[in-house]
Amino acid sequence: MEKENPANEVKFLNGMTLEECLPPNLNIFFLFLVPICLIRHLLTPNFTCQSTAGDEFLSEKTYILMLLILVVFCFLSTNYLLNKRHKQPFIVLMINTEVKEVNIDDPQTAEEIEQMRQKLNFYQSTRAPKKLLKLINSKENARQIKSKPSATLVDGLKKHSSPVGDIILSVTDADYVSFALNFYYLSIVRNKIQNFLFVCLDKQSYETLTKLDIPASMHSLSFILKNDFMSSDFGKLGYIYKTNLKTAVMVQALSLGYSVLMCDVDVIMFKNPFTFFTCSNCSIHIQKDRQMYNSGFVYAKPTKTSKYIYEKSWNLFVKYQKSHDQSYLNMAIHQLAEKENVFDALKVLSRREFPCGLYYFEEVHRPFKNEPPCVECAIMHNNYLGSVAAKLYRLKENHFWIIDSKGYYSDPNAKYITYDNPVHFEKIRTMDIEISSLKSALAIASVLNRILILPPFHCCNCHPDNKCSHPKYRCSLLSMLRISKFDQYFKLKYREHSFLDHPLVPDAVKSSVSPELLINHSTYRKKFGISSEHFLNPKNAEKGASLEEVETWLTNYSNYSVIKLHSLYGASSFQHHTDNRYTRLENIFADAFECTEYEQWEKNFLAFK
Structure with a gap:
């Protein structure tokens, strides 16, 4: 029916x-x-x-x-x-030789990702300009890129390699040219290394280096890599393509018969590394991070094994184009290992002598002035940070930076102001109070037209097993705010905490420090026993000091290069006063103060420890 x-x-x-x-x-x-x-x-x-x-x-x-x-x-x-x-945000999951794309917002894969998070490396999927994709996607063009080095590279290899064919190559561009200069003077010149050559990805960096008579060559693809597209922050499109062009350089140099130490410009050499490459039967000596082989410090001889690994790494990049060179290098090594015992030809360098940034700075806890120093280290690799700005800041805090651009260190007429964070409050409250003090310090520095020298901060987001979790330890701004965002507004308006101890800062500046001043706030002074040589008492004790009052007080110390404040705990409640200068700064603070963890990864990038 x-x-x-x-x-x-x-x-x-x-x-x-x-x-x-x-x-x-x-x-x-x-x-x-x-x-x-x-x-x-x-x-x-x-x-x-x-x-x-x-x-x-x-x-x-x-x-x-x-x-x-x-x-x-x-x-x-x-x-x-x-x-x-x-x-939808996509990522590439790399497990040895397997690569697959998944949607990280898909709840069906969330559990799987959570289970695999300790074993995987995650990389953003992204797209490149059509012109570059067309160049690399063509099999013929890809073959030419890796087989046809530029004339300047060929000439540079001949001119600067050692008699036995060893050479250090470092790839750089305009984003990293200051790092390149710092690396050259602090590592190459200091260790009296002669067999060295830069490979530049753009004309700007090439001209900068050659004008200073620093050995440099051009990459065969340098004409197409534009600075406005090629951002160098980790996980960004530019970072992916730039790092993979290192692979092309390695293929080219190995095919010409040179033994190459590919060294990133964020490496600091304490000793000549060639004396540590002692395995005569090994094709490759390589640094290792926590789990992966590091493509930023690797010495490869022109053997069949080395050539295969780098050619395979390049071919994987051409095929997938979703991650940086290190993932493809690791994939190539593991794929070769399925066919033969490649690990007999691969020497992993000692972590004690060749530490990455994770082990050098985080495990030992070296936030300032390279203390404690590493006597046994041959190099230090300043990686495991998510942005160029964060890498630069950490080098400066540890006195691994000697580029005195525009008198950054040496200006004898510059005026500074600094303060301290001597008290440890409860864990969460301490961070909030210290962030509030930092805002007050930036406001005072602004009205006085002085540069703020950052204080040390109590460490937050520390693992309980790490030293930094103890209240007596201090951390840098890396553990508090995203440096790249902070620098958008305050890049030239602050200095790192260890600034006054840097050897390039004039002695006249170091010795011209005011008496320690305290903007009086009775609550904090009585509760924690804070004392100071000089008290600055606001007219309105309830509201606290106004910017006008602070400006008047500290103008009396204008003859000092450095005005030193004891602390700024609750002493400068500028938001309670009608001062347009602080109102404007509050709008900036809202965008500039972005909390982050120490390694500074972007929010849309999954980085698992």
């Missing part, structure tokens, strides 16, 4: 109900349904929608109008769904 239809049910397409034609999930079946409706109407021009009672429910014009609306609606909804799918 045929099932009865409800009295109000509308028949559509000879028996299909409206509910069946319009499923609630609006799937892509719409794209096929609508043309069928139109074709049906053309074939049967007198067709009308009728109710089960036989009454005409829709006129022909209304029916056509509804179909047109349905077409537009289906197109827009489908386009929205496709765009939403395209814009």
